[in-house]
Amino acid sequence: MKRIWRVFRRLQPYLSAEQRRFMWFFIVASTVLSILDVVAIGLLSLALATVVRNAPLHVPLIGDIQGDDFVWVFFLICVLIIGKAILNVGLQWLATRQFAGYELRYGDALFDAYIKAPWIERISRNTSELVRMADVGISVITSGFLLPVMTIPSLLATFVAVFAVIIVAQPVTAGIALVYFALVGLILYRWISSRAIAAGRRNREYSQYTARLMTEMVHALKEVTLRNKGAEVAKQVHARRMVSTDARARAYFLGAVPRFILDGALIGGFLIVGVATFAIGGFPQAVTAVSVFAVAGFRILPTIVSFQGIVTNAQANITQITPVLHDIDASREYVARAEQLSNTPLPEEPRLFALEGVGFTYPGAKRPALKDISVDIPIGSTLGIVGPTGAGKSTLIDILLGLLEPSEGRILIDGRPLTSVLSGWRSRVGYVPQQVALFNASIAQNIALTWGEDIDEDRVRRALERAHLWEIVEKRDGGMHSVIGEQGIMLSGGQRQRLGIARALYTEPLVVVLDEATSSLDTKTEADVSRSIRELRGETTLISVAHRLSTVRDYDMLCYVHDGEIVARGSFDELVAAVPEFAMQASLAGLA
Numbered sequence: 001m002k003r004i005w006r007v008f009r010r011l012q013p014y015l016s017a018e019q020r021r022f023m024w025f026f027i028v029a030s031t032v033l034s035i036l037d038v039v040a041i042g043l044l045s046l047a048l049a050t051v052v053r054n055a056p057l058h059v060p061l062i063g064d065i066q067g068d069d070f071v072w073v074f075f076l077i078c079v080l081i082i083g084k085a086i087l088n089v090g091l092q093w094l095a096t097r098q099f100a101g102y103e104l105r106y107g108d109a110l111f112d113a114y115i116k117a118p119w120i121e122r123i124s125r126n127t128s129e130l131v132r133m134a135d136v137g138i139s140v141i142t143s144g145f146l147l148p149v150m151t152i153p154s155l156l157a158t159f160v161a162v163f164a165v166i167i168v169a170q171p172v173t174a175g176i177a178l179v180y181f182a183l184v185g186l187i188l189y190r191w192i193s194s195r196a197i198a199a200g201r202r203n204r205e206y207s208q209y210t211a212r213l214m215t216e217m218v219h220a221l222k223e224v225t226l227r228n229k230g231a232e233v234a235k236q237v238h239a240r241r242m243v244s245t246d247a248r249a250r251a252y253f254l255g256a257v258p259r260f261i262l263d264g265a266l267i268g269g270f271l272i273v274g275v276a277t278f279a280i281g282g283f284p285q286a287v288t289a290v291s292v293f294a295v296a297g298f299r300i301l302p303t304i305v306s307f308q309g310i311v312t313n314a315q316a317n318i319t320q321i322t323p324v325l326h327d328i329d330a331s332r333e334y335v336a337r338a339e340q341l342s343n344t345p346l347p348e349e350p351r352l353f354a355l356e357g358v359g360f361t362y363p364g365a366k367r368p369a370l371k372d373i374s375v376d377i378p379i380g381s382t383l384g385i386v387g388p389t390g391a392g393k394s395t396l397i398d399i400l401l402g403l404l405e406p407s408e409g410r411i412l413i414d415g416r417p418l419t420s421v422l423s424g425w426r427s428r429v430g431y432v433p434q435q436v437a438l439f440n441a442s443i444a445q446n447i448a449l450t451w452g453e454d455i456d457e458d459r460v461r462r463a464l465e466r467a468h469l470w471e472i473v474e475k476r477d478g479g480m481h482s483v484i485g486e487q488g489i490m491l492s493g494g495q496r497q498r499l500g501i502a503r504a505l506y507t508e509p510l511v512v513v514l515d516e517a518t519s520s521l522d523t524k525t526e527a528d529v530s531r532s533i534r535e536l537r538g539e540t541t542l543i544s545v546a547h548r549l550s551t552v553r554d555y556d557m558l559c560y561v562h563d564g565e566i567v568a569r570g571s572f573d574e575l576v577a578a579v580p581e582f583a584m585q586a587s588l589a590g591l592a
């Protein structure tokens with residue numbers, strides 16, 4: 001309970017003032033309704049016992065009620081019970097509405113945290129976990145913790161009120177019932193709750209592993225199918241699912257058991273109370289005590305079951321809440337940082353993009369991926385980045401795109417630090433990756449990178465023409481509005497790549513960064529695309545990472561990166577002369 005209270009308090013600053021007010025209103029209102037309920041049940045038990053004994057009804061604090069007035073007592077009891085039920089429905093409706101708003105707000109914040117997080121943070125997170133976190137993570141806080149925990153006071157009030165009623169009506173019965181139910185509750189907690197909490201945690205942990213594994217497997221499905229590794233994949237998934245399904249079954253079983261144990265315990269309670277009160281006061285006393293105990297027991301049992309269920313679930317959910325809160329905190333920081341960045345616009349017509357002594361080390365890496373990189377890139381020029389695998393080319397590209405922040409050195413645009421104009425810079429950079437990520441929408445939507453209707457058709461057409469794709473698109477049913485399937489499955493590899501180039505050109509960028517973008521194209525298409533890219537020279541800056549050296553043959557400058565450093569720079573021929581490895585590659589490509 002202490003942990004639940006600590007987390008409950010920790011969550012308070014994450015609620016708006018209105019939600020906090022509502023929460024306390026809910027706690028007080030549900031507690032009052034529970035007390036009303038117990039008063040009604042108490043009256044009912046007294047009335048029933050009195051009817052059985054054919055005596056006047058003695059109501060503590062009010063006095064004796066005779067024969068005909070019984071009807072009014074029963075009427076009052078009915079009004080109380082029905083009224084309480086109606087008010088409870090209203091209260092639950094209000095609570096779920098309030099917390100749906102909460103879920104929406106923080107679900108958006110969590111997704112925002114992912115979108116606006118620094119790149120280094122994003123690449124260190126698992127995609128399936130992130131999706132789960134933004135989608136269901138927040139509901140763990142509301143429906144998995146806050147909402148149920150908010151009902152604990154009303155359950156306790158029911159408990160206390162029931163005993164208060166019995167103490168007034170039947171002190172001996174109250175004493176026996178208190179000791180008896182306390183013992184049953186303790187046994188339940190020691191034997192069942194702790195095991196159920198552990199099973200709940202295990203289930204969550206392993207279903208998360210399973211989701212992650214399945215996503216990774218689906219991404220590598222082609223290779224998995226070709227190598228006939230389907231059975232092995234299924235085995236891995238099965239092993240993890242076995243743990244989670246076993247834990248789920250255990251948690252379900254342990255959650256269902258208390259009700260039956262308590263049902264049995266109630267009958268045991270009848271016997272104990274009946275025998276004890278018969279010994280003290282004879283048959284009439286035993287009848288009254290058993291009927292009071294029965295009514296109280298039927299009210300207390302669901303309370304104990306609910307209490308136990310809430311405590312078990314809330315405890316099991318606590319482990320998931322901490323990372324969600326961490327992400328909510330991070331989202332605030334990222335959003336604040338993103339807002340700061342957007343203030344300063346880019347210079348009107350920037351002329352020089354310069355890296356000065358830039359170094360970068362990935363978190364946790366022993367060696368820097370980039371060291372002391374200094375290079376001047378005049379806007380409108382072409383720069384090729386070449387070098388062996390693992391040299392640091394993609395890292396350098398991410399630095400140039402403004403996605404990674406250098407660990408050392410600085411990046412300047414016409415003397416202004418890149419960080420001060422970052423959002424302006426990002427909006428003017430087109431990027432074409434080796435594998436273009438396409439989504440299941442129309443060609444135009446993929447190019448405009450929109451999931452809605454915000455498309456400038458003229459620009460889409462121009463971009464398609466420049467990427468040498470317009471003729472093909474024009475012939476398709478629906479033209480630029482034809483849908484291309486999941487990951488662009490209805491297009492060839494080369495067409496997908498050219499669609500990526502068209503996407504980069506759509507924003508009429510200042511700089512186009514191509515990360516081995518033409519490597520999957522056939523020679524003729526590559527020549528066409530390279531020609532269209534070359535046509536951009538002068539109007540836009542081209543920065544290309546290229547294994548296919550023909551792409552950068554006539555670029556203004558090439559940088560040869562090796563082990564995180566620029567070891568040589570100059571024209572293609574100068575690099576051939578300076579770097580034997582490069583000369584060999586050029587010769588193999590028939591370019592030296």
Ligand SMILES: Nc1ncnc2c1ncn2[C@@H]1O[C@H](COP(=O)(O)OP(=O)(O)OP(=O)(O)O)[C@@H](O)[C@H]1O
Pocket residue numbers: 123362363365369387388389390391392393394395396
């Ligand atoms: N997310 C990461 N975390 C830690 N280290 C990384 C990460 N990404 C890359 N590295 C390391 O940084 C170095 C440079 O990698 P990078 O991907 O920039 O090389 P590259 O020249 O683009 O290689 P390739 O031509 O094979 O794509 C490598 O040693 C790599 O292992």
